[in-house]
Amino acid sequence: xxxxxxxxxxxxxxxxxxxxxxxxxxxxxxxxxxxxxxxxxxxxxxxxxxxxxxxxxxxxxxxxxxxxxxxxxxxxxxxxxxxxxxxxxxxxxxxxxxxxxxxxxxxxxxxxxxxxxxxxxxxxxxxxxxxxxxxxxxxxxxxxxxxxxxxxxxxxxxxxxxxxxxxxxxxxxxxxxxxxxxxxxxxxxxxxxxxxxxxxxxxxxxxxxxxxx
Numbered sequence: 001x002x003x004x005x006x007x008x009x010x011x012x013x014x015x016x017x018x019x020x021x022x023x024x025x026x027x028x029x030x031x032x033x034x035x036x037x038x039x040x041x042x043x044x045x046x047x048x049x050x051x052x053x054x055x056x057x058x059x060x061x062x063x064x065x066x067x068x069x070x071x072x073x074x075x076x077x078x079x080x081x082x083x084x085x086x087x088x089x090x091x092x093x094x095x096x097x098x099x100x101x102x103x104x105x106x107x108x109x110x111x112x113x114x115x116x117x118x119x120x121x122x123x124x125x126x127x128x129x130x131x132x133x134x135x136x137x138x139x140x141x142x143x144x145x146x147x148x149x150x151x152x153x154x155x156x157x158x159x160x161x162x163x164x165x166x167x168x169x170x171x172x173x174x175x176x177x178x179x180x181x182x183x184x185x186x187x188x189x190x191x192x193x194x195x196x197x198x199x200x201x202x203x204x205x206x207x208x209x210x211x212x213x
Contacts, residue, residue, distance in 0.1 A: 019037075023114045103119055
């Protein structure tokens with residue numbers, strides 16, 4: 001019966017679509033499936049009951065299977081970061097690996113101490129979400145650009161109408177100024193003619209005075 005139970009348990013474990021691992025209260029590996037092993041390319045020497053969790057974290061850090069750590073001692077930094085997460089509470093995070101994969105890790109504490117974690121490769125859905133986000137950003141940018149263009153075109157149109165009105169007003173003013181200038185020329189010509197007549201009369205008057213004298 002125990003063999004049958006173990007066989008069924010192993011079959012269920014290996015047919016899971018995601019990686020699964022279990023660590024005990026001492027943070028030692030107890031259970032895992034092939035998806036978990038393949039997800040991080042763990043070597044056979046780590047895939048055995050009793051392997052410390054810290055050793056598996058160190059392997060992942062050293063082989064670029066954790067998000068990049070800018071630190072002189074990236075292993076210690078990652079271990080310290082993970083230790084800040086309470087092991088007796090449910091937790092979930094998404095690791096963006098240097099190779100471009102996105103791994104969602106969901107951790108569930110177990111009653112005897114320790115935890116069970118599910119590691120799910122969500123790279124495809126993350127890529128779709130990123131594409132949808134970029135598409136939305138592009139659509140928003142295009143909409144904003146179109147609105148600005150429409151505003152600018154409206155301003156240009158209104159400006160053109162104003163310029164047309166100004167040009168018409170200038171044309172009217174120019175015509176009026178021309179009429180005024182023409183009138184001034186005529187008045188000047190008439191004045192000049194009057195001056196000429198007055199000059200002739202003055203000369204004739206002077207001659208008459210001389211003759212009388």
